[in-house]
Amino acid sequence: MENVISIHSLKKTFRDFWLRPTVTAVDGIDFDVGKGEVFGLLGPNGSGKSTTIKLILGLLSPTAGKIEVFGSSPRSLKVKARLGYLPELSHLHPFLTAREAIRYYAGLSGMSSADSARRAAELIEQVGLQGAADRPVGGYSKGMARRVGLAAALVAKPELLVLDEPTSGLDPIGTREVKELVRSLAKDGVTVLMTSHLLGDVADVCDRIVILAKGKVAAQGRLEDLLSRRDATSFTLPGVSQEEAAAAAELLKSRFGRDPEVSHPKISLEQFFLDTVKGGDAKATDAK
């Protein structure tokens, strides 16, 4: 598989004004991200996730080690033209409207005025900002600002999308939409690198993850391999009564000589919330 990002023995030590070293935020990490992968960067606060992302974006220069994006230095303008970035906090000029902000970023990517107007209209719809697009972003809620940030990241149709905490500040519906967007982009061949504190979100979308701790790689691999319990197997059978379940457990025990664990499969709280809210919507519409 072709690597979009490759990182070797990467190290970053921050220095103060007098160039004295202060913190080693990233301390010799290695990993690769392949084309079309959804890759998760996990770790507790202060483990070096944001620093790693900023190194990949060429915003910080490495103290040691090597970092290549699309086979070149991340500082190269050609690389940056293929990349989209959603920062952890959406830093926007507060005096611009959402539409103007998106067009500003389109302009920075070299789009013509006509192209940027068309693309902005498309993205406003895609991220669900219709109706608020011509208000200054200074008055936006965190979730809305996040959507503008996401539109800005997508504006130049990037091949690599870097998302820093993409779901922070979003409600469950917004979170689900972002996850669906990430999955559909990945299906179209876009490579996605994301960080998140919300492990559920990572589990839902990522193919592969790296867990950082104190600036070092603590674990990495395919999510499936890391999470599945190879020493046990579960079966799901619909429409089983309590007696039938007891009989099945008895059967399994007599056949294999080990006590099986019997329980109902659970849906996630997210799914329950979404079903509930959707149901509420439908009732409200019915009442009209």
Next chain:
Amino acid sequence: MLLLAKLRAARALAGAARREATADPASALLLMAAVAAVHLAPAFQFHRLGEPGRLARDGGLSALLVFGGVFAAMSAVRTVGREIESGVAAAALVRPVSRAMFLVAKTFGVVSAFARFAFALVFAAALSSVSCVVGSHMEGDDGTACVSAFCLLLGFGGEILAIAGAAFAHRFLRRGFPSTCFALIMWSQVAAFALAMLLPGHAAALGEALLWPFLLAAASVFAAVVSFACAASALSTRLKGAAAPAALAFVAAASLLMPAFVKAFPAFAALRAAIPDFGVFWLADCVSSSSPMHWSAAALPVASALAVSAFWLAAGAAMISNRDVS
């Protein structure tokens, strides 16, 4: 094709920096105060300082230097330094935009905002100067100075109207108050000047109001402030918080002392390439009827300001190129 894309990116950066500079309430206040000072100072003068309108022109040039200098430096520090610290710059620098271009385009945006500031102030001062000349034709022999009431009404009244208009646009059209105020004050001064020229005897006073020498002096002050803005951009690529304004105060002090210093120690003449020359402000002295000003008196300061601007932009580009932006 690639060049066109780069130009578009530069235009987007410069446009946002310009809007940011005029969207700041402090900018609108600075322009308000500068324009009001230029109109009101001559109205309260008791002496003509030798020639009619002298106070209006000197006042206009000083306001351009002092208020304009604060405006340009403040805008440059905010759009470059503060944005690097706050993370807004990072969102631009991950785009296909080189860091040198980022700095130059941002500075260009600040300069174009300052050009609007200067445009407003030059019209205000020209009108005020005409007002004094017309007033001097009305006054008695006791030497007390007069101004044209019509000019004062147009100029200062126009400013008040502009502020009211901005409040109206804010209330009913949901426009940002500071930026609308800034734009309306600018156009109010242009309109006031144009209307005043229709009044009898006012257009004829332009010569005695020393319009051309004043414009040349204003051009040289403008250039000096631009070079100061470039220094502000460059210094704020590395200096955080209060360090950038402090360093700029140092540059400003150095620029006032530099002419005398270089005269005493010619070996340090190279400093002229790095320190903005605010000595040009005293060109205002040349703007007098007794010593007509040659265009070269403005060309020299403009050339020196260009050299100083180029020096600081190059230094700024070098300083930002390896800076960590987080």
